[in-house]
Amino acid sequence: MRIDAHQHFWIFNAERDAWITDDMAAIQRNFLPTDLAPLLKENGMDGVIAVQASQSVEETQFLVDLSTMYAMVKGVVGWVDLQADDVEQQLEQFSQHRIIKGFRHVIEAEDDPDFLVRPAFLRGIAALTKFKYTYDLLIRPRHYASTLACVAQHPNQKFVLDHMAKPNIRSGEFTAWAAFIEKLAAFPNVYCKVSGLLTEAHWSQWMLADFKPYVQHAIACFGKERVMFGTDWPVCTLAGSYADVVRVATDNLSDFSAAERDAFWGGNAASFYNV
Template identity: 50%
Template sequence: MERIDAHQHFWRYHPVKDAWITDDMAVIQRDFMPADLKTVYDTHGISGCVAVQAGQSEEETLFLLRLADEYPFIKGVVGWVDLQDERVEERLAFFSRYPKLKGFRHIVQGEEDPRFLLRPAFLAGIEALGRFGYTYDILVKPHQLDAVLEFVDGFPRQRFVIDHLAKPYIKARVHEPWATQMAVLAQYPNVCCKLSGMVTEADWNTWKPADFSYYIQHVLQSFGPERVMFGSDWPVCLVAADYKAVLSLVEDAVGRFTLAEQALVWHKNATDFYKL
């Protein structure tokens, strides 16, 4: 069965630009480029990926687009643009010349304002995305989910995907109010969710597959296999697990599905959502 990795990153490591990669993440304090990932994909039968921004600059977006032009297995790019800029429509018109650019993301999880998504300038930027047909990846933590609910309610036709299950507190084994909020989000048919970024929310050194069961099953039951997609979060995942371990978590979770349902999670949902 074809498999697409709907969430991974590339970077040329710089200690200032990439200050978020702290010393306890030393294993990823280096360059990670397509040649590195292609070896991993060949080993695990992954046919392609969506490269997602890790830095908040248009330079980052162009960097990923150059890589996508050079490496055909990079099927799509989720970039960054200043969605609060008054000239955002002009910038989106500029980027529309790049067919592999599928959508945008802002690192909202790092914003101090828990209602950042509801700022008028940001909402105007999301409206502009819709006019160009771009997707939007929602990267938040659980304390920001109330704002997410209000946010998505205002854009019934915008394609949204929740990154990393909204980063539930797996290490602390906390379920609520995350579980209730995610179930409400799942009621919006234009919202999908990525099974990604889980191992870094657990105890990096002592996690067990059972630690993720509740969170994975809740997402699968809430969104259904029709609106869930696999993502590795490589290379960030390497601080807690290798690629095989990350893949196994999803394999075990969807193994009870029909083959048609498994195909949705492994490649069809990502292909349809991002128009790969």
């Protein structure tokens, strides 16, 4: 099974989706499974992991509802208030929906560099471990240290790094990012999504070579058994097509065996998300 391990659906709401700014006007509209279906077919993909794009319980239910109508949705990464006193009760209720595989908080939008190590948040991560849910790490450089500290405190929690921690490919910054990736990959319970890279490069001027040092470093650090393909569709369309994202990934698989390619294109995601 070939799985796009990271994409989004939404019915656009300008107030709720304020993160989609005017320079992203091309995606200030609805994106639903019917829009994605032909792209999956054209690129030989069998299904997707639908990831939350807004921070509400309603968002989680929206993705669950879509999964009941569209077989392409193989798993849901929803949102829950991990700092809530009743987070365990909420997770207990969510557990009736087997399609929910894990949760995410948009840490990159948090100014606090130590958000991930707030006591209430750490309790929330512990609750995810108890209920065998995954956690997607969406971070910026200011969160590097707290990410490492958070992961270190939860050796039994399954984590996956979204978008390779969004390296600044546009500016060519590499050293600090590479050092962080090496440290994070040392934790065997952390996986990495090769996803969301087009929008970290020059949107209209990128070349395949721009991505190679970053992707190769991530693969070298995490190993071929802990990396997975994702697109970040429809956000990726700001800088290229679905096929372009596939092309960037394919360009970095020349030394993968057939089995390792199968794992990258879906097997690792299926294992991580228990699809």
